[in-house]
Amino acid sequence: MKRIALMYHDIVAAKDFASSGFAGADADIYKLEAARFSEHLKAISDEKIAAVSAFEPESESANIFITFDDGGRGAIEHAAGILEKHGWRGHFFIATDRIGMDGFVNEDEIKELDARGHIIGSHSASHPLRFSSIGRGKMLDEWRTSRSILSEILQKEIRIASVPGGHFSNEVAETAEESGIEVLFNSEPVADVYSVGKCRIFGRYTIKQNTSAAEAAAISRGDLAPRLRQFALWNAKKAAKKAGGEAYVTIREKIFNRKGRK
Numbered sequence: 001m002k003r004i005a006l007m008y009h010d011i012v013a014a015k016d017f018a019s020s021g022f023a024g025a026d027a028d029i030y031k032l033e034a035a036r037f038s039e040h041l042k043a044i045s046d047e048k049i050a051a052v053s054a055f056e057p058e059s060e061s062a063n064i065f066i067t068f069d070d071g072g073r074g075a076i077e078h079a080a081g082i083l084e085k086h087g088w089r090g091h092f093f094i095a096t097d098r099i100g101m102d103g104f105v106n107e108d109e110i111k112e113l114d115a116r117g118h119i120i121g122s123h124s125a126s127h128p129l130r131f132s133s134i135g136r137g138k139m140l141d142e143w144r145t146s147r148s149i150l151s152e153i154l155q156k157e158i159r160i161a162s163v164p165g166g167h168f169s170n171e172v173a174e175t176a177e178e179s180g181i182e183v184l185f186n187s188e189p190v191a192d193v194y195s196v197g198k199c200r201i202f203g204r205y206t207i208k209q210n211t212s213a214a215e216a217a218a219i220s221r222g223d224l225a226p227r228l229r230q231f232a233l234w235n236a237k238k239a240a241k242k243a244g245g246e247a248y249v250t251i252r253e254k255i256f257n258r259k260g261r262k
């Protein structure tokens, strides 16, 4: 089975990249201005493609999943409202250690997103950047902690998650499944869906600050060219990460864990 999912992060007001999510130039690359996000949705909608929930059964009509990582405030300030104009709902994956912190949604806002019909999921608790290397025990802990925090806030079982940092392995999926996750999005740019135990694993295509509406629509349509480009880039990066090892991760961790915002 093939499904297309788009991976967004933060949606922000014009030039206000520091207002939502993780701080720093490295994170800003993945943030979209609200006007650009509106253009994306219009272009996707013009293709007669709808954004649906990953829990909805497959249907004949063309549809995709729109997902947002990290839990930045842009979810409530921009993303949800723009999706709703099309009658669509998004998947918002929250790194629970950040709830209520500067730039991130708080408990009431998570409740509001849920009440408006959006899907709330875990993005781990502490957002480890090299999730696949933290060991089975810690993985389980990250999934269980974040899942129980969100389940407590929303007073219902949270069964969906996305993997932080892009590092994925079978163990990441197995531990998510063991903690009760039934739908897991990673960052592999693929459309093939498979299962690990009772958990379904979906890949996602990355959307960046300068991704055009035409490209977002082409990916949503299932066009091969933009998807193969991402796949090639992904594999090149994977090889670089392997070769660079610790150095690569240390720099990323410094950027992501930086306290304070500009």
Ligand SMILES: [Zn+2]
Binding pocket: 069, 070, 123, 127, 163, 164, 165
């Ligand atoms: Zn993330």
